[in-house]
Amino acid sequence: MSASPLGIGVLGAGYWGPNLIRNVAACPEARLAAVCDARPEALEKQRAQYPDTRFYSRFEEMLADPGVEAVLVATPARAHAEHALAVLRSGRHAFVEKPLALSSAAAREIILEARRRRRILMVGHTFLHNPIVAKVRELVASGALGDLLYLYSQRLNLGQVRHDVDVLWNLAPHDISIAGDLLGARPLRVQATGLSYIRRAQRIADVAFFSLHYDHGVVAHGHVSWLDPLKVRRHVLVGSRKMLVYDDMNRDAPITIYDKSVEKDFRQPFHSFAEFTTRIRAGNIERLDVPLKEEPLAAEIRHFVQSARSGHPPRTDGPHGMEVVLILEALSRSMASDGGEVPLDYSAIPVP
Ligand SMILES: NC(=O)c1ccc[n+]([C@@H]2O[C@H](COP(=O)([O-])OP(=O)(O)OC[C@H]3O[C@@H](n4cnc5c(N)ncnc54)[C@H](O)[C@@H]3O)[C@@H](O)[C@H]2O)c1
Incomplete structure (x- = not known):
């Protein structure tokens, strides 16, 4: 070098x-x-x-x-x-x-x-260069949460309103790349709905709700908005044994792990609220700091x-960037059809 x-x-x-x-x-x-x-x-x-x-x-x-x-x-x-x-x-x-x-x-x-x-x-x-995301990935891969059942993300704020793209193309690239990284997989099909208020005539979405459907029924759901009173950057991961919240706005302890789950026999009928609560496991709450040596x-x-x-x-790299663009394109198609499911085809991504 x-x-x-x-x-x-x-x-x-x-x-x-x-x-x-x-x-x-x-x-x-x-x-x-x-x-x-x-x-x-x-x-x-x-x-x-x-x-x-x-x-x-x-x-x-x-x-x-x-x-x-x-x-x-x-x-x-x-x-x-x-x-x-x-x-x-x-x-x-x-x-x-x-x-x-x-x-x-x-x-x-x-x-x-x-x-x-x-x-x-x-x-x-x-x-994908953020050590907090790397830590969450490591926890998921280690099986600490059990099987990952689903996750959702919220990326909300008032502003910055863009003029060249809608909120999906502006903010969702982050959550799409994070979900792909955490799951180590590509979505098979997607759905999205968008809401336009600021430039309603041009149908530029200010708020979007989207779902990325992966193998084994795993879903990553996202909510992105530049028209929201709260600044939120949060990912919630629900596993079969534990649940995790990654809050990018909480600089002291960005990761919280909840030792919570439902018991395996949850599907058996229960006859009282007391009996219901015995099927819910709520253990310790662990907060993890991930020291950032650099931004x-x-x-x-x-x-x-x-x-x-x-x-x-x-x-x-380029193929990774194109994968995100293919997913955004499919989400836009879904949005145009008011949330219809759109399958993904990655075959156009050049192979090395
Ligand atoms: N990675 C992240 O977390 C992150 C965060 C915010 C923005 N972004 C990305 O950064 C990019 C820029 O966003 P921004 O908010 O800074 O936009 P911006 O509009 O504030 O800035 C863009 C700048 O580019 C200049 N410019 C445009 N065309 C030019 C040309 N042909 N020659 C010279 N200058 C030119 C403009 O004058 C302007 O100052 C976007 O793609 C956005 O998605 C990434």
Whole structure:
């Protein structure tokens, strides 16, 4: 592995881009070579902090900079495909924020371009670089919860309302990638319903409820909204022996394990409430802290840099990003048919 830091350019310094910029600048294996944004005020906010970085208002100019070896794309979702392709065609490695593209056809084109150019393509599914999610995955895989029966997630807040995509494409990529990671599987079919209030005429959903159906009757249900009074980021996993809550808003103890279940003979008839309660097991409640040595974004960027240097595919690679896009497409189709079931077919994902 080369010792010289990887020269990184960041495209897009709006709401999210500055988080990437800050973490690239702090990464010992990377160098913040350039930042590009079409809005001068977005560049101004960054310029003073990074005197050794070059600032561009035109993307083509940043791509002509020989110090840029890789580009992080943090532009709105509708521009991801165009920008990812341009980065790869210029011979740079590409990190693209989620979702990889707004269609599976575009996602596939990006993957094939990366392969043709022998460049790394990574998608910003941040939570798969989060040690709390890794801990939950480890607990599920160890059988600590028994058989995982179902899970549900809530990702709610007031704002940020997007203009280019609906709430499903904006927020659900996180929960789809987390569910896939925890279950180690892909959904077989999906369902979704959406509600539009802010842009009702354009039928852009502000609230969406979705279900991902896996093998063995396991379901991951999700509720995403940018029109909610509460800021909630929560996953609840119900196992046959124990139940787990992962609350991303609780920084002290993000994981709580409830030693609760119903007894095996629950299906036998019971004749009183007292008898019913004897069939319910409610044991200890255990709270787990997962110390964060660094913010997950720092780990994500280091992983990208190491992939670019070693040539090893990253964990959240193009095929992973396309899988999420295929699921989002199927969910959108379901939403358009008021919640009809849509089967998934992953055969278009390029195999290595
Ligand atoms: N991983 C996460 O947790 C996470 C969180 C928030 C946002 N995101 C993703 O980050 C991306 C950006 O979101 P945002 O909220 O920062 O959007 P934003 O609209 O606030 O910022 C986008 C920036 O890109 C710039 N831009 C767009 N096209 C350009 C071009 N051709 N040349 C130069 N500059 C250009 C705009 O001027 C703007 O400043 C989205 O894809 C979003 O899904 C990811």
